[in-house]
Amino acid sequence: MLYKNGLVVMPDFTLRQADVRTAKGRILEILPPDAISDDEGEIDLCGDILAPGFIDMHIHGCAGVDFSSERNTAACLDKMSRYLASRGTAAFAPAVMTMPYEELCDLMERYRLASQNPLSGAALAGVYLEGPFLSVKKCAAQPAEYMMKPDIVRFRHLHRLSGENIRIVCVAPEAEGAERFIREAAKICRVSAAHTDSDYTTAVKALDAGITNATHLYNAMNDITRREPGCAGALLESGCFCELICDGIHLHPAVVRLTHRIIGPERLCIVSDGMAATGLGEGSFTLGTQNVTVKGSEARLANGSLAGSVTDIRSAFMKALEFGIPFADALRAVTLNPARALGIDGYLGTIEVGKSARMTRLSRILAGV
Numbered sequence: 133m134l135y136k137n138g139l140v141v142m143p144d145f146t147l148r149q150a151d152v153r154t155a156k157g158r159i160l161e162i163l164p165p166d167a168i169s170d171d172e173g174e175i176d177l178c179g180d181i182l183a184p185g186f187i188d189m190h191i192h193g194c195a196g197v198d199f200s201s202e203r204n205t206a207a208c209l210d211k212m213s214r215y216l217a218s219r220g221t222a223a224f225a226p227a228v229m230t231m232p233y234e235e236l237c238d239l240m241e242r243y244r245l246a247s248q249n250p251l252s253g254a255a256l257a258g259v260y261l262e263g264p265f266l267s268v269k270k271c272a273a274q275p276a277e278y279m280m281k282p283d284i285v286r287f288r289h290l291h292r293l294s295g296e297n298i299r300i301v302c303v304a305p306e307a308e309g310a311e312r313f314i315r316e317a318a319k320i321c322r323v324s325a326a327h328t329d330s331d332y333t334t335a336v337k338a339l340d341a342g343i344t345n346a347t348h349l350y351n352a353m354n355d356i357t358r359r360e361p362g363c364a365g366a367l368l369e370s371g372c373f374c375e376l377i378c379d380g381i382h383l384h385p386a387v388v389r390l391t392h393r394i395i396g397p398e399r400l401c402i403v404s405d406g407m408a409a410t411g412l413g414e415g416s417f418t419l420g421t422q423n424v425t426v427k428g429s430e431a432r433l434a435n436g437s438l439a440g441s442v443t444d445i446r447s448a449f450m451k452a453l454e455f456g457i458p459f460a461d462a463l464r465a466v467t468l469n470p471a472r473a474l475g476i477d478g479y480l481g482t483i484e485v486g487k488s489a490r491m492t493r494l495s496r497i498l499a500g501v
Contacts, residue, residue, distance in 0.1 A: 185222020
């Protein structure tokens, strides 16, 4: 396929008039404008932007299905895949809620089996193991009764059951045994600070041990104060990737802008943290083992706690632009940065020869050109 007459997002996130030739799901050539079409067909972009496909590195569900609770995991993932592809998403990492360990084992085995079959839309980017190694004090929508101390033996078992497909494991840095767990888990996958009551000093030690990511920064962790910057302060100061839920509910727009200014364009990862209601509207849904009610644009448990979001990554990208994040930086935050945070930037995240041809079309108006 030849994509013609468009503005192509280059690997440095500048825009250039170019044509892109693809075949068998890969990018073959990036050509000067007005390249000659072969017999493979062509798509006239009519001046629009050809961008890398979005990557949602942290999503629990959408289109009425919840990854953690659906028994037919293959059907669940395929339904998520189809909906997300319709929203310009190239790949996604389904996120796991806290649940009994035996159920986690069963879910990882079902994921392994499901991942062996191609999906109808967006590709799988591996598992995001959010629970269960979290803080009861900062459980938010994660069921506190099933949380456990970081256990490297159990984690290795879960990783094996998943087909070695866990890309990110979350941990509360202050948990008993967390530092040793982080050092060992970091040899297997990326480790993210999440749902934590940690102070600044403890968080710094965890970063030194191997923390590379921050799960929905600011949410489910202590606020920054002038005398105790806490885990959030340590994460901002570090070189780790920082997730922000850009739905206009979890974070004030000024916080999104301020964080962008502090960490710069290379560490910002916009995520949806979407749950089953995404794409459906109001009603009653599930998030793992918990019941969630959606009213307007908010998903909440019976106790009033926010329970993920009802946004998708395309909508979150649009919100970031609305909040004042420059086009190139917002696009990077939903493409290359998540790819790097997941360790899949070798084949996704940018438009380059040899990489996946999973791309998305955007209006040039978004970039102000």
